[in-house]
Amino acid sequence: MADKIAAAWDKLGEHxxxxxxxxxxxxTRVAKLSGRIALGEGQGSILFDWSKTxxxxxxxxxxxxxxxxxxxxxxxxxxxxxxxxxxxEGxxxxxxxxxGIGKDSSVEEAFALHQRMRLLVEAIHEGVFGEIKHLIHVGIGGSALGPALAIDALARDLSLVDVHVVSNIDGCALEQAFAACDPRTTLLAVASKTFTTIETMTNAQSVIRWLEASGVSDPTGRVIALTASPEKAVEWGVDETRILPFSESVGGRYSLWSSIGFPVALAVGWDEFAAMLDGARAVxxxxxxxxxxxxxxxxAAFADQYYTRIRGCQTRACFAYDERLALLPDYLQQLEMESNGKSVTVEGKAVTAPTAPITWGGVGTDAQHAVFQLLHQGTNLVPxxxxxxxxxxxxxxxxxxxxxxMNCFAQGAALMAGRGSDDPARSYPGDRPSATILCDDLDSAALGALIAFHEHRTFANAVLMGINPFDQFxxxxxxxxxxxxxxxxxxFDASTENLLALAGLA
Incomplete structure (x- = not known):
């Protein structure tokens, strides 16, 4: 089979x-290379146009x-x-x-855990915990990037609870959240699959100390634990009624859909979180x-592989022409680079071709005045x-x-068409590829669909490359x-020893 795969790749290189x-x-090119996914009754759709590749x-x-x-x-x-x-990892x-797509027992378990989360979210909204205006959500990696993206995208117009997602161990990040929150009306969500992640648990302890120093009589009573290790949360002091478990088989960068999505549901309400799940299910x-x-x-994975493996492109850029998706490039960086940044196959053999490109991007129209010079006239070909x-x-x-x-569509057209000039400095080579994803509306269902599309795109890339996208050693x-x-x-090496000494860590 390996010989057949190698021969098929060789044929691609001959085009x-x-x-x-x-x-x-x-x-007929646009029709052949464009497709639309409907998001459900009354939810609109998303167009995926790959014709400019x-x-x-x-x-x-x-x-x-x-x-x-x-x-x-x-x-x-x-x-x-x-x-x-x-x-x-077996x-x-x-x-x-x-x-709702999977093994029956797993779907049933997910539904039951969602109902548990829904009851807690609704209890908080109804005042069972007293007046709650703020949530400090501490996590890292997928436990933070997913919630941060969804809250930034969906909670701008209506936020039932003001959520601050803190992932960095740098105390400046946590102090910024403290400055924006009233400890008397603040909850703490601790998101950690193992409930041992050092950055997350250190930040959580600092929040507890802040609540205690601010006169909150029962700081641990303000903690909601989001974890696949509920017994560790109990040991840490969290009451079982405030632990929202999720399955061990849900990976961190794919965990937004589980109880890790608690801060999203708290910020925008359960119905919006459910709509996000529905949009993802449509994909x-x-x-x-x-x-x-x-x-x-x-x-999309075919195009990714064409540019990475056949054309030798080392990066892929994503530009969201919507301020609400400002965090999407950051989210995709982890999803794609942590999943597919590998150098061995599923069989443990060295890969023989490039794997994941470097994912990067920004927000239009800001990016046009920062990095598009390279895209249009630089020597790097960047899909x-x-x-x-x-x-x-x-x-x-x-x-x-x-x-x-107009700017979004113009950039794609300009990258493709280019423009010649007698002045080399004003010449655009063109023939530079782009794809366009166009939502009818950026609502909860559309956001869920966008994220699920990229999850499956990442998985498809991994299958084509013969690698495992689900570990991250x-x-x-x-x-x-x-x-x-x-x-x-x-x-350690001399450089590291010197740095440790200078920082007072030796």
Missing amino acids: PHTPLAELFADE HLTDGILRDFEEVAGHAGFIDARDRLLSGAIVNPT RAAEHTAQR DEHFRDTDGRENLPLR VDFIASIAPGDELDPAHHRILL GVELGKEIAKKIEKGGES
Whole structure:
């Protein structure tokens, strides 16, 4: 099978390069390389336009062959059925079960845990805990990035509780949250899968001390624990009624849909959180029920692999032309780079081609005046995703949103078309690829769908590359060395020893 996969990749490398302008001579190109996912009754839809990439019928056909030899259909079925898809840790990856797609027992468990979370959220809103105006949510990685993204996107117009997500161990981050909160009306959510993460638990202890110093009589009574290790939360002092468990098979960067989403539900209400789950499920169903190039996350992965493996692109950029998605590039960095930043295959052999590119991005139109110079005239070829919403997120003069969308669409057109000039400094080479994701509206369902689309895109990329996207051992070595520094008695390289001495840590 490895020989067949290698041969299929070789065929992809033999395709001649056809400029985008020539590809658009095909009047059916936009229809063939665009697809739409409906988000449910009354929820609108999202358009995924990959026509400004260099994908052709022949390239897509050969990618479908790669996917077949790589066992994509079986891998997808295993993912969505709760089978083990993380062989290094012997685990399933059951984030879709949180949305109702998966093994029956896991879906039932997720529903029961969601109901437990809903009851607690509604009790807080109804005043059972007294007057609650603020929540300090401490976590790191997926326990923080997902909630931060969703709250920033959805809670701008209506926030039932003011939520501050703190992930950095740097005390400045926590002090900023303290300055914005009244301790008499503040809850603390501690989000940690193991309930041992040093950054999270250190921050949690500091919040407890802040509450205590501010005259709160029972600081631990203000704690909500979000964890897959409820027994550890009990040992830490959290009452069982305020522990919201989630399954061990839900990975950190895929955990927003579980009780890690508690701060989102608290901020915007349960109905909005449920709508986010529904939007994600709509993408799950499309991903499950659609094959080949018509499967939109798989098609996106085909383009990703074409640019990374065939064209040698080392980065991929994402620009959200919507202020509410300002944190999306940060979220995608972890999702894609922690999942697919690997150097060995599922079998433990060294990979023979590039894996994940560096994911980066920003917000339009700010990014146009910062980094687009390189995109248009630099020597690096960078595939770009543009994300926008037809409906505005503001109530100002419609000119604001009209100009925003015009700039978004113009950038994609300019990257593709380019423009020649007798003055080399004013010449644009063009033929630079982009994709556009256009939401009817950026509501809770659309946000859920956007995140789920990128989850499945990341998984599809991993299958095509033959790697495991669900472990992350690369983050462990630095942690181990930090523990050795704290313990003392170890020696390090001369540079590190000098830095430790200068900082008073030797």
